Amino acid sequence: MTVPDAVGLMGVALYVGAYAGLQTGKLGLTDVKYTVLNAVGGLAVIFSLVWSFNLAAFVTQVLWLIFTLVGYLRSRRI
Secondary structure (H helix, E strand, O other), rough: OOHHHHHHHHHHHHHHHHHHHHHHHOOOOHHHHHHHHHHHHHHHHHHHHHOOOOOHHHHHHHHHHHHHHHHHHHHHHH
């Protein structure tokens, strides 16, 4: 396994873990930890895509980051 593959898998684990935490009630939508896990996870996957590019995965990760940031900013306004 290459370093980019390992970083990408870590990213997937982070944002899937964030989603699992949300669904099990361990994290809330307004928790900073939830936002950080999503953002770092998305960035890690994007990093891995630099080495082995896949357009569909890249678009998904960019949108994931945008929605994460919009959700975070929205939760801070409320």
